[in-house]
Amino acid sequence: MENCIFCKIVDGKIESEKIYETASIISFLDINPKAPGHSLVIPKEHVEILTELEDELACEIFKVTKRVEEMLKESLDADAFTIGINDGKAAGQEIPHLHINVLPRFMGNGGKPIHSVVKNPPKEEVPKIAEKIRKTSISP
Ligand code: 5GP
Ligand code: ZN
Numbered sequence: 001m002e003n004c005i006f007c008k009i010v011d012g013k014i015e016s017e018k019i020y021e022t023a024s025i026i027s028f029l030d031i032n033p034k035a036p037g038h039s040l041v042i043p044k045e046h047v048e049i050l051t052e053l054e055d056e057l058a059c060e061i062f063k064v065t066k067r068v069e070e071m072l073k074e075s076l077d078a079d080a081f082t083i084g085i086n087d088g089k090a091a092g093q094e095i096p097h098l099h100i101n102v103l104p105r106f107m108g109n110g111g112k113p114i115h116s117v118v119k120n121p122p123k124e125e126v127p128k129i130a131e132k133i134r135k136t137s138i139s140p
Contacts, residue, residue, distance in 0.1 A: 016031075
């Protein structure tokens, strides 16, 4: 897609520190890392959010994310990882091309768990919310 920074990275029009690549997915280091080895995993095809990604690529992108974790564990001796997607504008997504953040975590690094990014507990009871969700037309 024209004017998309990540499409330009895919096309080689913008330089990046690529660390892994398949026919449909690439991974490269974030330009503004929040941790050593902070990596992004993206589909080569331009989609904005996860639900726009076809199932086959959803499997592939998770497979690559697993490989990238293995690479970062071996090279940087990471103790753990936070895997996250800002999946839409309201979630803080700035670049509208789907990207999975792979953040290496180290014991005592002072970071918090992923739950700390949202503080919006529901007013309704959990079973009521579950009922609402189960009524949707999405089948397994
Ligand atoms: P978002 O807020 O959209 O979820 O995150 C975008 C991420 O992409 C940020 O972590 C940002 O540092 C990274 N980023 C933005 N522009 C570039 C770039 O040109 N190259 C690379 N490698 N990362 C970028
Ligand atoms: Zn794009």
